[in-house]
Amino acid sequence: MSTTTTRKVVIEPVTRVEGHGKVTILLDEAGQVERARLHIVEFRGFERFIQGRPFWEMPVAVQRLCGICPVSHHLAAAKAMDRIVGGENLTPTAEKMRRLMHYGQMFQSHSLHFFHLASPDLLFGFGADPELRNVIAVAGKFPELGKQGIMMRKYGQEIIRMTAGKKIHGTGAIPGGINKNLTIAERDELLVELDQMKIWARAAVKIARDYTVDNLEMALGFGSFESSHMSIVRADGAMDLYDGGLRAITADGKTIFDHVDNQRYADYIAEEVKPWSYMKFPFIKSIGPENGWYRVGPLARVNACDFIDTPEAEAVRQEFMAVTDGKPNNVTLAYHWTRMIETLHAVEKIEELLHDPDLQGDDLVVKGERRNETVGIIEAPRGTLFHHYVVDDNDQVVMANLIVSTTSNNEPMNRAVEGVAKKYLSGREITEGLLNHVEVAIRAYDPCLSCATHALGQMPLVVDLVDASGALLDTRKRG
């Protein structure tokens, strides 16, 4: 640390990021950004809270981690509990119902993120007046877009309601299966709006693509950096958001590990604790804590998969990969484009499933040999989500370890924050518009901070400007 007078800016809250984190920006005497960090403020230890609870409660209980993507936790826990009851080979109806739920979740979460949280920055500029830079303003200036965001979200939520029983915090997935199928009436209701959803999803891909391509030069310098990428992929290398083996690739596309059995994730991934953050820092063991960090989420998934098994999403994936000559894309702002590619993929999958008669089947649950330890992994909207449990012979959870996507993206987000802070804030008077640049970098990853700290609710995020002596120079509190 510099011995001269250093100042520190802390941004709190980061608006339009769900949850509560804190950004600290440390300035040196000359007003240059010396360091920037994203901290997580609150920690309530969900893993401890669920200790002693019966295992079948997990898929419903862990959803409380998140108000935005509860379905991801619901399904990751259900996948884990499938193994506890020996029911991991689900019936076709159970697996397809869960997939439908998951794609519905992906569709609504990505839509929410893109239209509500990200589009104000992309449409009005990162430094625009905050009065104009919000979803209300989007609805005012681009009424069609505002409406699309709302309707797409609603459509995804309806799918969740029909598969999980409720729009949020449903109970559909149970150990070894699902508790309901999809009625013909429900299916027909979803089919009515399907074509419209496809049209809007295509249009959203185009908005995100055009934005990225038109601003590529800026994007290349905006919190971008080379990194490894990780996601689960299907056995044939296809993108699979619900199930698959773990794959990690380097920044230039070389395989680090591939098709790793979910149960053995801990042989490949470890977590480092740092004194200044409650969030852990996962890393790839074979590379080590220093450089073993990686990105997860839409960008990592599109980079890591060999192809997408739905035609329209595959076509836009190819277009995306062409920008980097088929190599992984390491541009932070490209998350938005890949998020919309996945949104299109999700709606294509939804269409496929709605036409599958297995959804009306009655064979809902399977059970087999009881186990005591289990791992469930799923690709949540924000990235790979790990649920690891040990259950005792009394059926009580005695150990739980969750690695949420925001935790995996912890180091990447810190890098993005620091990169943007150094580039845009150094030596300048810190304005709201400049601070928003930092938030734009965080929002690209779409972190859910309450979830990452395992809190039982949602919190806002905060930014501080502090000098080396610890004196607080400025604070931003919004949201």
Add this chain to the structure above:
Amino acid sequence: MNDEIIFFIDGVQVTGRPGQTIIEAADEAGVYIPRLCHYPGIEAWGSCRVCTVAANGRPCSACTQPITTGLVVENDTETLREYRKSIIEMLFVEGNHFCMFCEKSGDCELQALAYRMGITAPRYPYLWPEREVDASHPDVIIDRNRCILCARCVRVSRDVDGKAVFQFVERGPEKKLTVNAEARLKDTDLDVTDEALDVCPVGALLKKRVGYAVPVGERMYDQEPIGSDIESNTDAAPAAATEVEA
């Protein structure tokens, strides 16, 4: 006509039989009086006071008070509704009730009463007590976080199952459900087929590994509020149909 007792609930004439309590006669007449510890067919208990009515102006528990000819019962009044509401709210804050992930949600009488009474959040501070879970039995779990001490399981195990597996120990805020064994539930002769397991109004006494099997929308209180079954008791409707001045 000795086998008929005519009395009044909220001004409506009700016909009951000798030996019936207010709640029993009201049930037959299609009048719902909220209750928690009461369970048809077993010994009346009178501990929760949710069924409190005014009988000839005096508050009493409808589940224990016998009917008498000409008795004037007030049930659905503002005062009594408020009174019951506060009891329900106290039950919520005294235990650790997380309806949002409880497997009894939608089938829970405590939750259903709160919904029926329009309770959104209790007005009292949560006590967050330390309560023990006993999961030692291979097929049954006791989650004391949710126990409201209604004694239904105590009575049914003793009088119907003939086992007396459950009992209470301690007093006041320390009072808790325990088992008739030195150690834990697994050391009792409780069997998963015991009827005691079917009467818990909340999620305190549960069969293992069957939670959440019924989808949202098809659970007991998803469609109709608690008490609707009694209120639609059509057999009894004629008896309750005549409105008279009380």
